Amino acid sequence: MSHATPDTATPGAISPGTTNRVHLDNGGRAPWHPLARQAFEQAVADGWADPRRLHAEGRRAARLLDGAREAVAAVLGARAQEVHFTPGHTASLHAAVASASAARRRAGSAILTSAVERSALLNAARVAGRQSTVPVDRLGRVDAEAMNAAVRVPGAALVALQHANGEVGTVQPVEAVHDAARAAGVPLLVDAGASVGHVAVPDTWDLLAADPADWGGPAGVGVLAVRQRVRTAPVGPEDEDPWAPGGVSVPLAFAAAVALQAVEADRVAQEARRRELVEHVRAQVSRIPDVEVVGDPDGRLPHVATFSFLYVDGEALVTELDRNGFAVGSGSACTASTLEPSHVLAAMGVLTHGNVRIALDRGTTADEVDRFCAVLPGAVARVREMLAVGGL
Amino acid sequence: MSHATPDTATPGAISPGTTNRVHLDNGGRAPWHPLARQAFEQAVADGWADPRRLHAEGRRAARLLDGAREAVAAVLGARAQEVHFTPGHTASLHAAVASASAARRRAGSAILTSAVERSALLNAARVAGRQSTVPVDRLGRVDAEAMNAAVRVPGAALVALQHANGEVGTVQPVEAVHDAARAAGVPLLVDAGASVGHVAVPDTWDLLAADPADWGGPAGVGVLAVRQRVRTAPVGPEDEDPWAPGGVSVPLAFAAAVALQAVEADRVAQEARRRELVEHVRAQVSRIPDVEVVGDPDGRLPHVATFSFLYVDGEALVTELDRNGFAVGSGSACTASTLEPSHVLAAMGVLTHGNVRIALDRGTTADEVDRFCAVLPGAVARVREMLAVGGL
Numbered sequence: 064m065s066h067a068t069p070d071t072a073t074p075g076a077i078s079p080g081t082t083n084r085v086h087l088d089n090g091g092r093a094p095w096h097p098l099a100r101q102a103f104e105q106a107v108a109d110g111w112a113d114p115r116r117l118h119a120e121g122r123r124a125a126r127l128l129d130g131a132r133e134a135v136a137a138v139l140g141a142r143a144q145e146v147h148f149t150p151g152h153t154a155s156l157h158a159a160v161a162s163a164s165a166a167r168r169r170a171g172s173a174i175l176t177s178a179v180e181r182s183a184l185l186n187a188a189r190v191a192g193r194q195s196t197v198p199v200d201r202l203g204r205v206d207a208e209a210m211n212a213a214v215r216v217p218g219a220a221l222v223a224l225q226h227a228n229g230e231v232g233t234v235q236p237v238e239a240v241h242d243a244a245r246a247a248g249v250p251l252l253v254d255a256g257a258s259v260g261h262v263a264v265p266d267t268w269d270l271l272a273a274d275p276a277d278w279g280g281p282a283g284v285g286v287l288a289v290r291q292r293v294r295t296a297p298v299g300p301e302d303e304d305p306w307a308p309g310g311v312s313v314p315l316a317f318a319a320a321v322a323l324q325a326v327e328a329d330r331v332a333q334e335a336r337r338r339e340l341v342e343h344v345r346a347q348v349s350r351i352p353d354v355e356v357v358g359d360p361d362g363r364l365p366h367v368a369t370f371s372f373l374y375v376d377g378e379a380l381v382t383e384l385d386r387n388g389f390a391v392g393s394g395s396a397c398t399a400s401t402l403e404p405s406h407v408l409a410a411m412g413v414l415t416h417g418n419v420r421i422a423l424d425r426g427t428t429a430d431e432v433d434r435f436c437a438v439l440p441g442a443v444a445r446v447r448e449m450l451a452v453g454g455l
Numbered sequence: 456m457s458h459a460t461p462d463t464a465t466p467g468a469i470s471p472g473t474t475n476r477v478h479l480d481n482g483g484r485a486p487w488h489p490l491a492r493q494a495f496e497q498a499v500a501d502g503w504a505d506p507r508r509l510h511a512e513g514r515r516a517a518r519l520l521d522g523a524r525e526a527v528a529a530v531l532g533a534r535a536q537e538v539h540f541t542p543g544h545t546a547s548l549h550a551a552v553a554s555a556s557a558a559r560r561r562a563g564s565a566i567l568t569s570a571v572e573r574s575a576l577l578n579a580a581r582v583a584g585r586q587s588t589v590p591v592d593r594l595g596r597v598d599a600e601a602m603n604a605a606v607r608v609p610g611a612a613l614v615a616l617q618h619a620n621g622e623v624g625t626v627q628p629v630e631a632v633h634d635a636a637r638a639a640g641v642p643l644l645v646d647a648g649a650s651v652g653h654v655a656v657p658d659t660w661d662l663l664a665a666d667p668a669d670w671g672g673p674a675g676v677g678v679l680a681v682r683q684r685v686r687t688a689p690v691g692p693e694d695e696d697p698w699a700p701g702g703v704s705v706p707l708a709f710a711a712a713v714a715l716q717a718v719e720a721d722r723v724a725q726e727a728r729r730r731e732l733v734e735h736v737r738a739q740v741s742r743i744p745d746v747e748v749v750g751d752p753d754g755r756l757p758h759v760a761t762f763s764f765l766y767v768d769g770e771a772l773v774t775e776l777d778r779n780g781f782a783v784g785s786g787s788a789c790t791a792s793t794l795e796p797s798h799v800l801a802a803m804g805v806l807t808h809g810n811v812r813i814a815l816d817r818g819t820t821a822d823e824v825d826r827f828c829a830v831l832p833g834a835v836a837r838v839r840e841m842l843a844v845g846g847l
Contacts, residue, residue: 086512092505100499107492111674113484117773118782120478150542150675153701157692183701186692282503283542283675283704300549300578309545309575312675312707381509390510 085431088392090229090257090367090422091152095322096279102321103281106314114313124313131313131320138327139259139273140266141288147306148316149285152256152274153183158298158306159252159270159287160187164220165296167250171218175249177205177235178410179228184254185406192220202359203233203411211243219249226264229257229277230407230420231358232341232367241267250293259286260326261366262334269293275319278326279425284315326425337423338365340432344421347436351443355414366423371408374447375417383442384419389435392420477823480784482621482649482759482814483544487714488671494713495673498706506705516705523705523712530719531651531665532658533680539698540708541677544648544666545575550690550698551644551662551679552579556612557688559642563610567641569597569627570802571620576646577798584612594751595625595803603635611641618656621649621669622799622812623750624733624759633659642685651678652718653758654726661685667711670718671817676707718817729815730757732824736813739828743835747806758815763800766839767809775834776811781827784812 086094095103110127112120129143136143149155164174172192176185179199188194197210205224214222222244227234237253244251253268260278264271270289276282287306289295301308326333345368349356353373372380377393384391394405394415404415421435478486487495502519504512521535528535541547556566564584568577571591580586589602597616606614614636619626629645636643645660652670656663662681668674679698681687693700718725737760741748745765764772769785776783786797786807796807813827 084511086504088504088508088510088512092503092508094503095499100496103499104492104496107487107495107673111484111486112478112480112782116480116484116782116784117770118478118480118777119476120480120782150546151701153693154542157700183693190692281499281704281706282702283707300582301545301575308549309543310674312673314673315675315704315707378509385510390504390508390512392508 084388084390085427085435086390087421087423087427087431087435088390089424089427090277090392090420091274092276092282093279093422093424094426095281095318096325096425098325099280099318099322103314103318106317110313110317113310115310127317128311128313131316134320134324135273135286136288138323139264139271139286139288141271142291145288145291147287147289148311148319149287149306150311151283151285152272152276153285155272155274155285155287155306156181156184156254157187159272159289160184160221160223161191161298162295162305163250163252163270163293164191165298166294167220168296170248171220173216173219175210175213175219175222177210177224179203179205179230179233179407180223180225181229181254181256182406184223184225188223199410201412203228203231203357203407204359204362205235205240207236207239210240214240214243214247214249219247221252222249223252223254225254225257227255227258227262227364228358228407229364229367229422230405231369231411232363233359234258234262234362234364238265238267241269244269257367258364260323260330261364262330275315275322278323280319280322281315284311284319286319333425334365337425337427340423340427340429341365341368344368344432344436348439351440354443357408357411357413357418367420369418369420371414372417372419372443373414374450375443376446376450377416377418379446379449380417380419380442383446384438387438387442389438392422393418476780476782477819477827478782479813479815479819479823479827480782481816481819482669482784482812483666484668484674485671485814485816486818487673487710488717488817490717491672491710491714495706495710498709502705502709505702507702519709520703520705523708526712526716527665527678528680530715531656531663531678531680533663534683537680537682539679539681540703540711541679541698542703543675543677544664544668545677547664547666547677547679547698548573548576548646549579551664551681552576552613552615553583553690554687554697555642555644555662555685556583557690558686559612560688562640563612565608565611567602567605567611567614569602569616571595571597571622571625571799572615572617573621573646573648574798576615580615591802593804595620595623595749595799596751596754597627597632599628599631602632606632606635606639606641611639613644614641615644615646617646617649619647619650619654619756620750620799621756621759621814622797623761623803624755625751626650626654626754626756630657630659633661636661649759650756652715652722653756654722667707667714670715672711672714673707676703676711678711725817726757729817729819732815732819732821733757733760736760736824736828740831743832746835749800749803749805749810759812761810761812763806764809764811764835765806766842767835768838768842769808769810771838771841772809772811772834775838776830779830779834781830784814785810
């Protein structure tokens with residue numbers, strides 16, 4: 064079995080060469096916030112028991128879980144009992160779409176989404192009802208008028224609109240859409256998986272999904288907030304714990320909440336700092352020949368920047384940058400392994416190939432960003448050269 | 456927000472009074488093995504990235520995940536590519552039942568289960584097909600002949616039989632049922648969630664679910680092994696990662712694998728040691744008046760003991776023992792919060808109320824067991840007295 068042994072004794076053997084690496088692929092999966100690691104350790108020691116049990120250890124785990132729920136609720140502008148932990152962001156979106164639309168089957172089966180929602184949400188909508196997609200403009204911003212008109216047509220079970228697009232950074236008009244949805248009596252699901260912890264989140268939602276792994280908390284746990292006024296229907300085989308069948312990991316939920324409190328504590332400062340860095344990158348990159356700097360220049364996430372290069376293969380550029388010590392994302396965040404053309408970029412009508420996305424972590428420095436800006440033009444040129452000589 | 460702050464600075468404020476506590480409720484949720492904590496820390500540092508990404512950080516996370524898969528496969532007698540990580544044991548059972556039965560819809564819709572399977576499995580079977588339940592005897596052992604006869608009737612999509620019952624400890628005849636299932640061409644799903652890490656697990660299965668939280672690994676991750684020969688059908692909205700939509704937490708999977716290797720390393724010694732302690736408890740408890748010592752005296756898990764007391768309320772007894780420093784389970788492990796009568800005990804035809812279950816951890820000492828045996832008779836007497844005087 065020795066060949067299959069995860070090597071715990073010598074961590075160094077598993078993680079060589081991290082020195083001087085610049086990791087700019089922090090969207091959806093960021094390094095843990097140090098306080099989250101500390102909180103997790105504490106909760107593993109104190110909150111490992113099943114919080115549904117009656118004994119002292121179970122009650123202590125339940126208290127940790129309640130504290131986590133209250134902390135997240137305070138940030139989201141929700142009541143504690145409206146906040147639920149799930150197995151992850153994908154699970155949150157699946158369950159929210161399925162449950163909220165099933166509860167309104169009598170009103171209709173249409174599920175209205177923007178064209179640039181996360182794949183998990185679009186897939187859930189496709190399965191749960193009659194999916195109806197509202198287009199976006201070239202900046203990735205949904206046509207609020209078209210969405211609001213669609214909401215007013217009878218037969219809508221649910222509207223889903225992301226707070227901001229994690230791939231290109233564009234912020235969506237959720238307030239306007241929520242107004243129209245409320246007037247029509249249709250619940251609005253807001254995917255805030257790319258924005259919570261980075262910008263202020265509006266309270267104009269009926270259901271809201273947020274992603275701890277995106278804000279420096281752990282993967283393996285998600286957050287779904289459901290206003291008490293929203294009707295939901297059971298989905299899946301379990302009546303108990305409908306949002307997390309079998310229960311949730313208390314240490315993960317606790318670490319997620321502590322990380323959220325920690326990033327909220329200096330969010331405004333971090334937002335300004337990272338916005339400045341991103342604007343610098345966008346300006347620098349726009350000087351590279353044959354590039355499209357993607358997404359809304361103003362109404363955008365402070366930490367995300369996306370570019371599409373003509374005459375460049377996205378995978379080759381990611382690999383070339385990786386060789387030079389820079390980790391970046393490419394294509395669609397949801398299908399990074401396959402590098403299929405991103406449905407987001409396609410819906411925006413921008414170049415879908417030769418795409419690179421960076422998402423700055425709270426720890427990303429100006430120096431790292433400068434080094435990236437210095438290396439990128441050469442990397443693009445080399446990949447173009449390889450492509451030109453048929454080397455790819 | 457201060458009132459909602461999870462208190463990371465002073466862990467002691469959250470976990471008072473753990474001194475001298477004896478925790479005997481380790482079935483399904485045991486304290487983490489120390490090596491699992493160490494492995495988790497390492498993997499948070501080295502494997503926090505998305506393992507589907509192309510860059511060095513992503514590839515390193517993917518390697519940790521592959522190592523975890525190989526380590527679990529070696530213990531289960533499976534190939535690495537047959538082992539999948541899921542969001543948890545309930546998710547494993549739901550997905551296995553739904554997927555394996557959907558793939559055989561042409562053969563039939565009957566899903567055969569024992570009457571004492573976990574609620575999550577019974578619920579999944581109820582939703583996925585035409586559930587058919589095979590009875591158990593008074594020891595909780597399924598009637599293998601009846602199950603095999605049912606398998607031979609055309610129309611069976613899937614048979615599900617636990618390796619051992621986590622509530623009463625009885626080991627099931629999975630080998631015999633697998634022989635009949637193979638002959639009939641029906642896949643056998645084995646729920647080994649209460650046995651892996653405690654006893655040797657047979658390789659007579661087509662799908663097998665195991666629970667890291669039960670063997671000293673983390674909650675929030677599950678294991679589902681599916682033999683390559685078994686046909687499965689996609690369930691849920693996602694084509695990618697069908698067993699863990701959105702992907703799994705690499706640190707959780709890694710910690711689960713390290714914990715499994717650690718407990719396997721001294722499993723035989725721990726099995727003998729805990730079996731002796733459990734036999735001692737069962738003998739001692741049988742001397743208390745009006746008690747039924749539940750489950751198979753011979754073919755049983757080494758660490759689980761269950762008793763039902765006449766003239767006792769289960770919740771009151773759990774609370775009385777908790778007051779005396781002992782944490783135990785009661786009723787059905789799956790519905791401990793509601794203390795509904797256990798469907799397992801009901802199916803066995805034994806007393807469903809006044810029930811107490813203990814599950815010994817690897818760290819449980821003979822002294823702790825002795826203290827439990829010394830305290831239990833008095834606790835039972837006090838609860839009976841309260842009940843008699845109408846104090847409850």
